[in-house]
Structures are given as structure tokens and as C-alpha cells.
Amino acid sequence: GQQVMQIPQYQHVQEGEDFTTYCNSSTTLSNIQWYKQRPGGHPVFLIQLVKSGEVKKQKRLTFQFGEAKKNSSLHITATQTTDVGTYFCAGEGSQGNLIFGKGTKLSVKP
Amino acid sequence: DVKVTQSSRYLVKRTGEKVFLECVQDMDHENMFWYRQDPGLGLRLIYFSYDVKMKEKGDIPEGYSVSREKKERFSLILESASTNQTSMYLCASFGWNTGELFFGEGSRLTVL
Numbered sequence: 001g002q003q004v005m006q007i008p009q010y011q012h013v014q015e016g017e018d019f020t021t022y023c024n025s026s027t028t029l030s031n032i033q034w035y036k037q038r039p040g041g042h043p044v045f046l047i048q049l050v051k052s053g054e055v056k057k058q059k060r061l062t063f064q065f066g067e068a069k070k071n072s073s074l075h076i077t078a079t080q081t082t083d084v085g086t087y088f089c090a091g092e093g094s095q096g097n098l099i100f101g102k103g104t105k106l107s108v109k110p
Numbered sequence: 111d112v113k114v115t116q117s118s119r120y121l122v123k124r125t126g127e128k129v130f131l132e133c134v135q136d137m138d139h140e141n142m143f144w145y146r147q148d149p150g151l152g153l154r155l156i157y158f159s160y161d162v163k164m165k166e167k168g169d170i171p172e173g174y175s176v177s178r179e180k181k182e183r184f185s186l187i188l189e190s191a192s193t194n195q196t197s198m199y200l201c202a203s204f205g206w207n208t209g210e211l212f213f214g215e216g217s218r219l220t221v222l
Binding site for chain 1: 143145150151152153154155158166168169200208209210211212213214215216
């Protein structure tokens with residue numbers, strides 16, 4: 001079946017360092033979404049990418065969608081302790097449902 | 111703001127008990143979902159529904175059933191709870207306008 005692979009599973013960084021998480025799909029995606037889940041919280045929508053090669057920015061967060069629409073990345077510049085949490089990518093499956101990656105858990109050491 | 115409300119934040123049940131997890135959304139969304147979240151396994155789709163009385167199996171439907179009698183309410187049912195169903199259960203509602211999933215706060219179920 002369709003799968004969305006996400007790496008790394010965990011990332012520990014010093015505050016101020018950059019962070020990147022990557023998503024790869026076994027099939028072409030019509031769109032990809034990113035969610036953030038704070039510790040003890042629920043996933044919250046960050047952004048959706050639709051176009052091939054699309055790049056979107058939200059302050060220190062940069063999201064990219066690959067040219068083949070099979071991969072995506074989220075990059076955080078100069079991490080802060082408020083960035084702590086698990087970041088999930090999700091691609092739309094053939095049934096219209098979202099298939100989630102397993103998430104990357106980010107910890108930031110002050 | 112969209113609100114997705116799950117009936118219980120924490121539940122403790124015994125093996126073999128019947129468990130109901132309820133979810134209500136207030137934005138007239140047609141699509142609703144139930145996921146379970148386990149460490150290292152991410153979010154896995156149990157069931158989803160596109161409309162009242164309609165349901166579709168997700169990736170891990172075994173041991174679960176759902177009910178969608180009203181548009182705003184989507185219930186997850188564990189007919190006979192087992193210890194391997196101890197998990198965090200997340201309900202979500204999909205907004206076509208924004209294309210995003212809105213999640214509830216989650217229900218942490220422990221089956222003893």
C-alpha cells in the first residue's frame with residue numbers, strides 16, 4: 001500500500017542550530033501537509049503544499065515539495081525551545097485520506 | 111474556530127469491556143477520521159467517514175467499529191477491549207475550504 005516515510009525519527013539539537021525533517025512517498029502525491037504536535041498536545045496543521053517544486057516559508061520554517069511530488073522537507077532555521085515537538089508530514093492517499101509519516105521528534109537543548 | 115471535541119481525555123477499562131469514544135465537530139464537516147497514535151508508529155488510520163451513515167476502513171480497522179448517525183458526531187467503538195488497544199485515540203475533522211485536518215485533544219485509553 002501507499003506509504004509515507006519520514007526521517008529522522010528523532011533529532012536533538014542545541015538551541016540556535018538548524019533542523020530538517022524529510023518525507024518520501026512511494027507514490028506521487030497530489031499534495032502534502034505538515035503538522036506539529038507539541039508534547040502532550042494534538043497535531044496542529046502547519047501548511048499544505050500542492051505544486052511541484054513549491055517552496056513556502058513561515059517565519060523560520062521553510063517547506064519544500066519536490067519536483068516529482070514524491071518528497072518534501074521542513075527546515076527550521078535557528079531552532080528555539082518553542083520548536084520542540086513532533087513534526088508529521090501527511091500525503092493524500094488514493095482514497096482521499098491522509099497518510100501520515102511516523103513523525104520526527106525534535107528536542108531543543110537551551 | 112473549528113472545534114473538535116472528544117468525550118474523554120483519559121479512560122481506564124478492563125479487558126473485554128465495551129468502549130465508546132465519541133467525537134463531535136462544530137463546523138459541519140462531512141469528513142471525519144479516527145486515528146490511533148503509538149510511540150514509534152505515528153498516526154494510523156482506523157476508520158473514516160465521508161457522510162452520515164457512511165464509513166470506510168482505514169489501515170487498522172480490526173477490533174474496532176464506528177458509528178456516524180449524525181453529521182457532527184463520529185463514534186469509535188471497541189466491542190471487546192484488549193490490552194493491545196491501549197493507546198492515544200485522535201479524532202479529526204476535515205475542512206474542504208482549507209484542506210486541513212482539525213484534531214481533537216485525544217483520548218488516552220488504558221486497557222488493563
